[in-house]
Amino acid sequence: MSDKKAEPYIKFRCKDVRVHYGQNEALHGIDIEIPDNGVTAFIGPSGCGKSTFLRVFNRMNDTIEGARVSGSILMDGEDIYDKNLDPVLLRARVGMVFQKPNPFPKSIYDNVAYGPKIHGLTTSKAEMDHLVEKSLKRAGLWAEVKDRLKSPGTGLSGGQQQRLVIARAIAVSPEVILMDEPASALDPIATAKLEALIDELKERYCIVIVTHSMAQAARISDKTAFFHMGDLVEFGPTEMIFTNPGNSRTQDYITGRTG
Amino acid sequence: MNSIVAYILMLLIISVIAGFAFNFTAAQKRITLYKGVDVKSERVYHSQSGYHGYLTAWLIGISGFLIFLGGLFLRPDTGGLIFNTVWIGVLILTAASITYLCNQRIRPEFRARTHVERLVIGALIVLSAIAVFTTLGIILSLLFESLRFFDKVPFTEFLFGTQWSPQMALRADQAGQSGSFGAVPIFAGTFLIMLIAMAIAGPIGLMIAVYLSEYASKRVRAYVKPAIEILAGIPTVVYGFFALLTVGPTIRNLAEGFGFSVPTQSAISAGVVMGVMIIPLISSLSDDVINSVPQNLRDGSYALGATKSETMKKVIFAGALPGIIGAFLLAISRAIGETMIVVMAAGRAANLTGNPFEAVTTVTVQIVALLTGDQEFDSPKTLAAFALGLVLFVITLILNVIALTIVRKYRERYD
Ligand SMILES: Nc1ncnc2c1ncn2[C@@H]1O[C@H](COP(=O)(O)OP(=O)(O)OP(=O)(O)O)[C@@H](O)[C@H]1O
Ligand SMILES: [Mg+2]
Numbered sequence: 001m002s003d004k005k006a007e008p009y010i011k012f013r014c015k016d017v018r019v020h021y022g023q024n025e026a027l028h029g030i031d032i033e034i035p036d037n038g039v040t041a042f043i044g045p046s047g048c049g050k051s052t053f054l055r056v057f058n059r060m061n062d063t064i065e066g067a068r069v070s071g072s073i074l075m076d077g078e079d080i081y082d083k084n085l086d087p088v089l090l091r092a093r094v095g096m097v098f099q100k101p102n103p104f105p106k107s108i109y110d111n112v113a114y115g116p117k118i119h120g121l122t123t124s125k126a127e128m129d130h131l132v133e134k135s136l137k138r139a140g141l142w143a144e145v146k147d148r149l150k151s152p153g154t155g156l157s158g159g160q161q162q163r164l165v166i167a168r169a170i171a172v173s174p175e176v177i178l179m180d181e182p183a184s185a186l187d188p189i190a191t192a193k194l195e196a197l198i199d200e201l202k203e204r205y206c207i208v209i210v211t212h213s214m215a216q217a218a219r220i221s222d223k224t225a226f227f228h229m230g231d232l233v234e235f236g237p238t239e240m241i242f243t244n245p246g247n248s249r250t251q252d253y254i255t256g257r258t259g
Numbered sequence: 260m261n262s263i264v265a266y267i268l269m270l271l272i273i274s275v276i277a278g279f280a281f282n283f284t285a286a287q288k289r290i291t292l293y294k295g296v297d298v299k300s301e302r303v304y305h306s307q308s309g310y311h312g313y314l315t316a317w318l319i320g321i322s323g324f325l326i327f328l329g330g331l332f333l334r335p336d337t338g339g340l341i342f343n344t345v346w347i348g349v350l351i352l353t354a355a356s357i358t359y360l361c362n363q364r365i366r367p368e369f370r371a372r373t374h375v376e377r378l379v380i381g382a383l384i385v386l387s388a389i390a391v392f393t394t395l396g397i398i399l400s401l402l403f404e405s406l407r408f409f410d411k412v413p414f415t416e417f418l419f420g421t422q423w424s425p426q427m428a429l430r431a432d433q434a435g436q437s438g439s440f441g442a443v444p445i446f447a448g449t450f451l452i453m454l455i456a457m458a459i460a461g462p463i464g465l466m467i468a469v470y471l472s473e474y475a476s477k478r479v480r481a482y483v484k485p486a487i488e489i490l491a492g493i494p495t496v497v498y499g500f501f502a503l504l505t506v507g508p509t510i511r512n513l514a515e516g517f518g519f520s521v522p523t524q525s526a527i528s529a530g531v532v533m534g535v536m537i538i539p540l541i542s543s544l545s546d547d548v549i550n551s552v553p554q555n556l557r558d559g560s561y562a563l564g565a566t567k568s569e570t571m572k573k574v575i576f577a578g579a580l581p582g583i584i585g586a587f588l589l590a591i592s593r594a595i596g597e598t599m600i601v602v603m604a605a606g607r608a609a610n611l612t613g614n615p616f617e618a619v620t621t622v623t624v625q626i627v628a629l630l631t632g633d634q635e636f637d638s639p640k641t642l643a644a645f646a647l648g649l650v651l652f653v654i655t656l657i658l659n660v661i662a663l664t665i666v667r668k669y670r671e672r673y674d
Contacts, residue, residue, distance in 0.1 A: 063561055092564035102555040105578045114573065115563040172563060
């Protein structure tokens with residue numbers, strides 16, 4: 001799809017994105033272009049609007065009472081806030097993984113099969129079995145759970161649950177995976193596994209990840225965006241942001257002087 | 260004559276307050292002095308001044324109450340000035356000596372707080388023991404009276420007999436009426452009405468809960484929820500005459516329009532009204548359960564592209580089901596134990612029928628019928644009420660235990 005040498009393919013093009021919660025403006029006009037096939041990291045101090053901005057891409061802000069989004073957000077050149085666009089279909093294309101693993105109170109199998117079932121992606125039991133297996137394999141969980149697919153997903157460890165949730169998102173074959181602090185509830189080993197997984201997934205998916213760990217952002221992301229108090233302060237290749245930030249606020253934040 | 264009781268109680272309260280105030284201030288003074296003497300020993304008094312006061316108050320309260328009870332018990336019928344004087348004297352003397360003794364103990368090493376805490380715990384234990392023993396007493400008396408009943412009527416006849424006509428011969432020379440105590444028609448009637456009530460309240464209550472917790476805006480919820488809960492506050496006797504005077508005749512007239520004849524008192528009118536009565540029970544319990552399903556499960560489902568109703572049906576119900584079952588069981592046990600509506604609206608005929616348009620009778624109705632009017636206390640007719648009560652109690656107890664276990668298990672799952 002995208003040629004490494006040429007301009008990378010742009011997945012999302014955002015212009016003057018503002019989000020209001022009631023009277024309160026949480027994002028003050030964000031312009032950003034998120035590339036396809038790669039990891040984009042959002043960093044910034046608590047409350048600066050990272051999660052809010054992440055939820056713009058799959059219209060999860062629609063489910064919050066009082067939240068309003070304005071500006072233009074184009075995905076593959078198409079306005080995702082168009083009146084004729086069904087947010088339910090958008091969310092099948094843009095998956096999301098939350099901070100706290102949230103498997104449904106169902107079996108491991110049913111957790112993964114949930115999305116494909118509601119979107120009618122398979123026509124037979126065998127096809128579904130195959131899809132579940134493929135998704136679990138891709139999420140790096142298959143080996144650990146293949147003998148207990150019928151046991152509840154809530155019975156897995158935190159790290160396993162997080163990978164289960166990723167498998168669940170992958171199963172509906174999204175183009176984008178949004179992750180909001182996916183490792184914050186995990187121990188270092190589970191985090192390392194998750195990072196390895198993200199490294200693999202970025203070949204196929206456009207990944208946007210919010211993280212509070214500078215080291216993690218540096219390890220896994222290709223581009224980094226630094227947010228501060230509802231503004232996008234700086235956006236560029238991760239290497240550049242971490243070695244040679246153009247803005248003093250970025251510098252202060254990544255060296256630990258603020259936030 | 261009874262004014263002495265009031266005086267004694269007043270005196271008791273006054274001495275408790277006085278004892279507290281006296282030793283509280285004394286302790287305060289001593290602690291302040293102590294601090295002044297030795298600046299380093301700022302907190303060497305084990306207990307703060309309040310606890311010295313509380314200890315005095317508790318001790319006076321307990322012993323004073325015992326003196327009060329003892330006096331009531333020993334008091335001669337004629338009362339008497341001497342007795343009253345001694346009574347008051349003992350009380351005052353006890354209060355004074357307790358205050359004095361406690362005052363002597365206001366020292367740094369005295370653990371007044373520990374003692375107060377022990378007394379409080381002891382009082383709580385005694386109070387809960389009273390509640391437990393009262394319940395136990397009721398159960399035991401149910402059990403013993405039932406056993407007396409089963410002396411006269413075989414257990415199997417009671418449980419499996421299909422004929423219920425508890426009229427006994429009033430005089431020994433009256434012949435022909437021996438009474439029969441087969442409780443099956445009564446349980447069948449109870450069950451039938453419960454089914455009708457649940458068929459109404461189950462779906463409606465659940466729909467209300469779903470609407471309120473997932474679809475209603477905050478404003479609507481703020482009005483609708485209390486409005487529904489008003490239903491729960493209507494006295495059951497009002498439901499009863501509503502069933503008898505409004506619902507019953509309406510059903511009868513409707514049925515006549517179709518060419519049936521239905522009595523005014525029928526299983527269906529009692530069941531429908533009872534259903535309305537338990538709607539708020541089901542809706543507010545289910546609403547709580549649905550609300551306690553964590554928001555992040557909903558988010559997870561929406562983020563996969565599920566609609567609201569898909570999320571409701573497939574995720575939230577899966578999580579809330581045990582709690583909803585618990586709510587239903589509680590509602591069933593409420594329906595079975597409900598008395599007033601069925602007394603007024605269901606009739607008294609012990610028909611063994613599955614037809615909701617006939618009059619039936621329930622366990623609670625029969626208990627009322629057996630015990631109202633002039634009764635001989637040890638005839639099988641009266642004792643049968645205890646047997647029915649026992650069965651009713653056992654059934655609702657089992658239902659409640661199951662329901663509460665399910666609800667608790669469910670609660671633990673998410674926190
Ligand atoms: N549901 C909401 N209702 C009202 N205000 C909200 C809501 N969610 C977020 N906000 C506000 O929007 C601003 C941005 O919040 P957001 O959650 O996006 O921050 P964040 O960068 O993700 O912080 P963190 O790193 O702590 O997760 C905050 O000021 C917050 O108070
Ligand atoms: Mg956040």
